Amino acid sequence: MLLAAPLQAGIGAHTCKTSTDDDTVTTTGISSVGASAAIIVVGSAKAQTAVTPTTTGSDTVTGLTEQDDVSNTLRGRIWYVVNPTSSATYQVTATRTTGYPSVCVLMLTGTATSPFDVQNGNNTNMGGTTLQIGSVTPSMPNSIVIDGFVTTDTGAPSINSSQTLIDNAVGTAHGFGVAIAYEIQTAITARNPTWTMGAAVVAVGMDAVFKPAFNVVPVITSGMLRRSNQ
Secondary structure: OEEEEEOOOEEEEEEEEEOOOOOEEEOOOEOOOOOOEEEEEEEEEOOOOOOOOEEOOOOOOEEOOOEEOOOOOEEEEEEEEEOOOOOOOEOEEEEOOOOOOEEEEEEEEOEEEEEEEEEEEEEEEOOOOEEEOOOEOOOOOOOEEEEEEEEOOOOOOEEOOOOEEEEEEOOOOOOOEEEEEEEEOOOOOOEOOEEEOOOOOEEEEEEEEEEEOEEEEEOOOHHHHHHHOO
16 A cells, blocks of 8 residues: 655745846846745836746746735736756746836745645735735645735835745835735745735735655555455
């Protein structure tokens, strides 16, 4: 008898960056060696065509549901790459003329070959300094909850609900602020985290769950033992 047991997914290198020229941003090179997935958070102006990020090695990027603020100022989206090109200097580029793009990248380890599980998202339009993203519940233990954030705020955000803010880049005149947070869950728990900003500004938040890989192990049952002793 074989039993498929979920392994423990983990995190690797990460980086965030905003554009310095209104049009393009390319992240600092980070290691993707040993990564099973790359998570990419992209922010850009709603007035321009949406941005599809490009990566080292021209990896296939898959986008989750885009979140747009109600004032049509900005948009945010989580993308992911399965088995990213192995590189010591992996980079992601987002380009859109006067799109004010911004990008975060986070490498994951130990994720499934089809890692995406569930997602949610929300937005705010100058209505307050907090933004609750929306609830997600992993379908299995040892999953990773990822939280993305795009804002016009020029300060660093914070996040609650057991999530760890691992990286961010503050907004400037040339690019939106962007941030990424995570939680590794050993037991299945619903999460509905809240981002907090320094001022009442425009922002969108996204959360998504990524599943761990499985380890198939043999299990010896009492029936098997009885048969082997006959």
